Amino acid sequence: MRRADLAQFAEALAHPVERFAREAGLRLVLLINRSGQVLAQRGFARALDVMGVASLGAGIHASSQALAELIGEAGFRHLHQGGTASQVFIGPFRTPAEDLIAIAVFGEDSSIGLVQLFFATFVAEVSALPGWKEARPTTDARAFEKDLEAGLENVFGS
């Protein structure tokens, strides 16, 4: 289910995302929901990169979720991929309103231990925000897509 009320609440995510990035020493952070909607980001230079990381991260999360279920787990707490210069952390978490996925990229200024530590704080902060601390009305995908028919001319009116 896609959120139709994000513009109202998404700006409130900026502070927790910024703090998570600063405290955990992250290079990039992306917060998406399970529908693939980008809720917040920090560190990306191009929209194209945001979309790429969001789609790949959501795909990795879906695959790992399927693997977890295959071996009898409800899900994994997080995923961590370590590279030579950069590492990726994918942390799914549940808020009262919806399930979210944080994707974080970090380098030598941080560690998986630090990211885990401040991820817990980040989850608590987001879960307490208006828009996520309680279930919100959503529109189904078909209605949403229909709504998207409105074009720029509708904005400016006549």
Next chain:
Amino acid sequence: MSGYAELLDRVNRVTGVRGSMVVAVEDGLVVAEELMLGVPGDAVAALVASIFRRARRSMSAADFGDAAFVQVDGEDGLLFAAAPPQLGDLLLVVVAESWVNVGLVRLEAARVVEALGG
């Protein structure tokens, strides 16, 4: 009790020590820990390892060699991290009260490190 735990217990006998742990320096994750109730091991491991890595880079930039020991003094507590060659990529981390006998902690830590290397 693991081999590490037995050795950590020796450090913890020093009055004022609230716990000690073996930590992976690159990951900031706990390998072994013997901590008093209320000491957040995961947080100590991540934060101390991060400070140690920073200190190591600073010392390298200054051409002072590899950092082997780091001590962080807080108003209400002390953190120690020792990285002797015997431990490879691991740190011995000690959490203590601010009034602890630092020399005694360092001495006991050195003994533990020696034992770990042997």
Next chain:
Amino acid sequence: MSASPMQVKQWTDELAADPASTAFLPLARAYRESAKREAALRLVLRGLERHPHHVDAHHLLGLLYRDAGDNVKAADEWGIALALAPEHPGARREMGLAAFARGDWASAVKHLEQAQANDVMDQEVRAALESAWQRSRVAARAAPPSSAPAPAPEAPLPEQWDGGRVFDALAAELGSLSQERGIVGAVMLDAQGFVVAGRMGADRDRAGEISAVLSGASSEAERAVRHLKMGAWKGILVETPRAVVRLAPTGDGGMVAVAGRRDVPMGWVLRVAARARESAERFLAAMGGAR
């Protein structure tokens, strides 16, 4: 924030449904990033009609005016944003860079110092600030002494700034400490990691090289003791096979660093570091008064 096409569609839809929605702002940002500046400008102007005190909208409008080459209008908008919210980081940054671009070094330093405090990682601000500092000093030295008597001031002149003498005292004290037995360097860094005074290194001065790495130690120590509820951080001691280094915080969020050879007693290095910190605090206190 870079927007996805999905978000753009969503904001468009929201604004179409509710012309009073503040979705005009992220949508205008998205249009600006897509080089559709005319559409962005129309959106912001229309949004400001309904939300005349929207700080971020004034900031964005300033950016759009600047994009169009109208620096005067741009500065007006950022000025409005700062009047509405003096702490607004974006408006402060742009005001600083605009002052720098027109060669108003004093104004540039004033705004950019705050902008740098808002984001210490902003390299563009840092470069402009360093340049503005240097140019403002050069300009001050190059100002010809007036032979004619100064006009009588209408208001009492502020006390003459005496920062140079205060700095000289700090530099001399840190220099003297660096010469103490077994000490290989004593340096003061400010909160942004700039070297204020001193030197570090046995053979050549490495203060500049290590300052960037060392400056992060302060925030790391602060973060650790805060998270672990250990009060304020009082110092960091680092030992290597060749050196003992003591870091101690200063009142401005910066620190002093003192390094000694490994063969001198640690207690001696700690005492020299305590003296370096006292020098730094005297400097900060004097600078606070030397205005």
